[in-house]
Amino acid sequence: MASSQLLNSSSLLSKSSSPSSHRHYGCRRLKPSPSIICTAAPSITSPPLPPPLPATYSAKYVPFTSISTGTATSESYSLDEVVYRSRDGGLLDVQHDMDALKQFDGHYWRSLFDSRVGTTRWPYGSGVWSKKEWVLPGIADEDIVSAFEGNSNLFWAERFGKKFLGMNDLWIKHCGISHTGSFKDLGMTVLVSQVNRLRKLNRPLVGVGCASTGDTSAALSAYCAAANIPSIVFLPADKISMAQLVQPIANGAFVLSIDTDFDGCMKLIREITTELPIYLANSLNSLRLEGQKTAAIEILQQFDWEVPDWVIIPGGNLGNIYAFYKGFKMCEELGLVDRIPRLVCAQAQNANPLYRYYKSGWKEFKAVKADDTFASAIQIGDPVSIDRAVYALKNSGGIVEEATEEELMDAMAMADSTGMFVCPHTGVALSALMKLRENGVIKPTDRAVVVSTAHGLKFTQAKIDYHSGKIKEMACRHSNPPVTVKADFGSVMDELKKYLARTR
Numbered sequence: 433m434a435s436s437q438l439l440n441s442s443s444l445l446s447k448s449s450s451p452s453s454h455r456h457y458g459c460r461r462l463k464p465s466p467s468i469i470c471t472a473a474p475s476i477t478s479p480p481l482p483p484p485l486p487a488t489y490s491a492k493y494v495p496f497t498s499i500s501t502g503t504a505t506s507e508s509y510s511l512d513e514v515v516y517r518s519r520d521g522g523l524l525d526v527q528h529d530m531d532a533l534k535q536f537d538g539h540y541w542r543s544l545f546d547s548r549v550g551t552t553r554w555p556y557g558s559g560v561w562s563k564k565e566w567v568l569p570g571i572a573d574e575d576i577v578s579a580f581e582g583n584s585n586l587f588w589a590e591r592f593g594k595k596f597l598g599m600n601d602l603w604i605k606h607c608g609i610s611h612t613g614s615f616k617d618l619g620m621t622v623l624v625s626q627v628n629r630l631r632k633l634n635r636p637l638v639g640v641g642c643a644s645t646g647d648t649s650a651a652l653s654a655y656c657a658a659a660n661i662p663s664i665v666f667l668p669a670d671k672i673s674m675a676q677l678v679q680p681i682a683n684g685a686f687v688l689s690i691d692t693d694f695d696g697c698m699k700l701i702r703e704i705t706t707e708l709p710i711y712l713a714n715s716l717n718s719l720r721l722e723g724q725k726t727a728a729i730e731i732l733q734q735f736d737w738e739v740p741d742w743v744i745i746p747g748g749n750l751g752n753i754y755a756f757y758k759g760f761k762m763c764e765e766l767g768l769v770d771r772i773p774r775l776v777c778a779q780a781q782n783a784n785p786l787y788r789y790y791k792s793g794w795k796e797f798k799a800v801k802a803d804d805t806f807a808s809a810i811q812i813g814d815p816v817s818i819d820r821a822v823y824a825l826k827n828s829g830g831i832v833e834e835a836t837e838e839e840l841m842d843a844m845a846m847a848d849s850t851g852m853f854v855c856p857h858t859g860v861a862l863s864a865l866m867k868l869r870e871n872g873v874i875k876p877t878d879r880a881v882v883v884s885t886a887h888g889l890k891f892t893q894a895k896i897d898y899h900s901g902k903i904k905e906m907a908c909r910h911s912n913p914p915v916t917v918k919a920d921f922g923s924v925m926d927e928l929k930k931y932l933a934r935t936r
């Protein structure tokens with residue numbers, strides 16, 4: 433098909449090129465929009481792609497064990513039901529009608545997704561809804577609640593990679609540069625859209641609720657406010673950043689600050705949502721992961737459908753690591769790529785139940801009491817998606833790493849010193865990468881992607897603490913405190929000379 437050939441010829445240009453030319457593919461601003469290419473081509477050589485077939489695509493909830501064990505099940509639920517758990521109390525998963533999706537080959541899907549990049553056509557300008565057929569095929573476009581989330585930058589971390597890791601092919605997927613400043617927007621647009629649909633179908637849902645370490649609550653309250661749906665958020669008192677706390681307050685959510693940790697809030701919201709018609713918005717609800725998985729598809733798309741060797745993701749409640757696995761796996765199963773990357777889940781040492789489980793050879797999982805960590809959004813000791821995470825790791829040649837407080841803060845500061853402004857959770861992932869480079873598991877020539885999960889501006893207090901050099905028992909080796917100087921020419925000159933001598 434001619435339009436696809438045109439797309440392919442742009443791929444060919446990149447095939448033989450260096451990582452630096454991939455920067456143009458990573459950076460959406462610079463990548464020529466395929467729709468522009470199609471418009472410029474004479475229509476005689478570029479017949480349109482066959483239209484997607486919305487009526488034929490469908491999805492339903494099935495027990496996650498039927499996916500993980502590959503066994504058939506008669507248990508399934510419509511996505512219009514309010515259900516979060518299987519009959520035996522296990523997790524659910526959204527299962528797509530893969531036979532329907534397989535009516536078209538990988539080439540078709542790649543071209544279709546590429547053709548939607550940069551469009552303003554509702555809802556396809558969203559990085560999530562540009563993959564609507566793979567996400568929530570049954571929803572009407574007018575029921576979708578979207579902020580055109582996704583399409584986040586894939587940043588070539590050239591200086592960080594070369595300077596600290598001897599790597600030339602390191603990339604940061606900036607999922608935190610988003611509507612509410614974290615990757616949660618990707619899942620929340622799907623969940624809130626479905627709630628919007630259910631309320632229009634007169635389902636008696638009085639609101640949507642979540643427990644949160646700060647990012648889920650921000651996304652939930654923003655999307656609910658946009659759709660005029662009440663949102664209720666349970667936050668662990670004094671355990672989230674000020675910037676995160678003010679988000680649901682500003683968006684008009686009902687905010688409960690509760691004297692417990694995230695795991696305590698999670699337990700409460702699960703109990704409350706069984707008693708009251710409040711829809712549960714945490715990633716226990718597998719709808720969320722359908723949106724989050726599109727970040728994986730987007731990474732492949734940004735590399736012109738070349739598969740990176742490694743993807744490193746910070747883990748807390750552990751939904752996202754599975755979402756990435758699912759996105760990559762669907763691309764493989766539907767023929768868009770021929771393999772999937774190896775996944776690394778990175779945890780803070782102070783909240784590391786998955787790491788301990790991994791280190792025990794997957795023998796016995798024990799929830800932990802999570803200690804305070806600068807990576808406060810992953811201060812979680814009893815992750816609800818533990819089974820999903822284990823499955824994703826086992827099936828992707830995955831690894832689990834951990835980072836101490838000092839390691840994660842140093843890694844964050846090192847990244848910032850090369851022009852980024854990342855959150856402490858991204859620091860955890862970068863620190864894991866550094867360890868895997870040091871022990872030779874990740875090679876200097878490997879292509880690695882670190883998933884940056886939140887915007888650094890949500891965590892300025894952690895950065896202020898670090899750069900003031902006043903964190904107990906932390907050397908803060910990369911701190912860069914401001915110099916206080918008298919307002920006279922001589923004093924300023926003296927300080928400048930000292931600085932310039934140091935930088936020579």
Ligand SMILES: Cc1ncc(COP(=O)(O)O)c(C=O)c1O
Binds near residue numbers: 614645747748751
């Ligand atoms: C900024 C940030 N990074 C990472 C995570 C971990 O994601 P997940 O809970 O899906 O493992 C979270 C939330 O838990 C988060 O808010």
Ligand SMILES: N[C@@H](CCOP(=O)(O)O)C(=O)O
Binds near residue numbers: 642809
């Ligand atoms: N970091 C999360 C914790 C809850 O995770 P979820 O994906 O299950 O909602 C947050 O920001 O609340």
